Amino acid sequence: MAETALITGASSGIGRATAIDLASKGWNILAHGRREQALQETIAMVEAAGGTGEWFAAEMGDMTSVAALADWALQSERLDAMVHCAAKFTYGAVSIDRFLDWDTSIDQVLRSTIRLTAHVLPAIRETEGAFVYICGPTSWLGWKNHAIHCALRHAQAGFAKALFEDVREDGVRVTLVHPGFVNTPDVSDAGKDRSKMIQLEEISTLISTAVMLSNNACVTELTVRPQRTPYL
Numbered sequence: 001m002a003e004t005a006l007i008t009g010a011s012s013g014i015g016r017a018t019a020i021d022l023a024s025k026g027w028n029i030l031a032h033g034r035r036e037q038a039l040q041e042t043i044a045m046v047e048a049a050g051g052t053g054e055w056f057a058a059e060m061g062d063m064t065s066v067a068a069l070a071d072w073a074l075q076s077e078r079l080d081a082m083v084h085c086a087a088k089f090t091y092g093a094v095s096i097d098r099f100l101d102w103d104t105s106i107d108q109v110l111r112s113t114i115r116l117t118a119h120v121l122p123a124i125r126e127t128e129g130a131f132v133y134i135c136g137p138t139s140w141l142g143w144k145n146h147a148i149h150c151a152l153r154h155a156q157a158g159f160a161k162a163l164f165e166d167v168r169e170d171g172v173r174v175t176l177v178h179p180g181f182v183n184t185p186d187v188s189d190a191g192k193d194r195s196k197m198i199q200l201e202e203i204s205t206l207i208s209t210a211v212m213l214s215n216n217a218c219v220t221e222l223t224v225r226p227q228r229t230p231y232l
Contacts, residue, residue: 001077002052003127004028005211006120008060008069009085011038013184014134016045017204018083023051025208030073031055032086060086061107063115070119079123081211083132084113090149102148109152114159121167128171130211133160136178164220171215179203180225196230 005022009015011033019029023046031046031053033039039055046053056072058065073079088108090101117131124131138150139157157176164174181187183197203224210219 002026002028003080004030004076004078005081005083006030006032006073006079007083007085008032008116009087009134010042010055011035012042013085013186014179014182014200014203014207015083015085016042017200018085018207019051019053020045020049021201021204021208022081022211023047023049023053025051025212027051027080028076029053030076030079032058032069034059060112061088061104063107063111066112066115067119070116073120074123078127079120080127080129081132082117082120082124082130083134083207083211084116085134086112087134091145093145094147098148105148105152109149110155110159113156117159117163121172125167125170125172128215130173130175130213131160131163132175132177132207132210133157134177134179134207135160137180139176139178161220164218168218173210173213173215173218175207175210175219176221177203177207177210178221178223181230191232192230193232194230196226196228198224198226 007015007019010019010031029046031039031042036057043053043055058069088105090105135157139153142150160174160176181197183194183199
């Protein structure tokens with residue numbers, strides 16, 4: 001059985017690009033997302049790149065769905081990596097009117113990260129595999145009108161750093177990736193030059209490298225910024 005990666009948020013952007021990159025190296029891809037049509041397109045690209053794959057649609061804010069996603073992934077003969085790209089972005093001032101949105105964000109960003117990791121950890125321990133979490137500068141900075149998002153990313157990064165200490169002697173690698181502006185559909189191009197953003201094949205190559213390192217070395221944290229500012 002080919003080495004296998006569970007990739008969340010694989011219906012577009014960094015997740016899809018990483019799926020294609022690993023597929024080009026012969027990996028089997030378990031692609032997660034919310035949009036079935038987009039996931040089917042991802043698997044077609046995976047197969048065109050030379051890999052194999054399946055897809056599973058699930059809402060990351062629903063812990064029953066997260067458990068179902070994990071159960072599905074664990075049916076694979078092996079699981080060598082989890083690349084966690086899926087997340088919800090929340091923006092706005094601190095206000096009691098935001099409680100519902102915050103609770104949704106806590107589930108989609110933090111609780112899903114922790115629970116999905118816990119579900120698949122035994123399988124990845126068995127293969128001495130890797131976890132990769134796509135995080136960002138809000139995991140160490142405080143941005144105006146981003147208090148909850150910053151809090152969640154700080155917590156996500158703290159979880160990943162502590163997880164590495166828990167599993168390093170088992171040969172399991174844990175990598176945090178902090179991308180700057182990446183040329184994805186979710187990034188606004190207002191006042192920006194997309195050609196100067198980090199391109200998807202550039203970030204996916206770095207993620208694949210971290211995943212495929214021998215377990216004698218681990219890239220614990222990777223910050224990637226555009227060489228030239230994309231702001232016009």
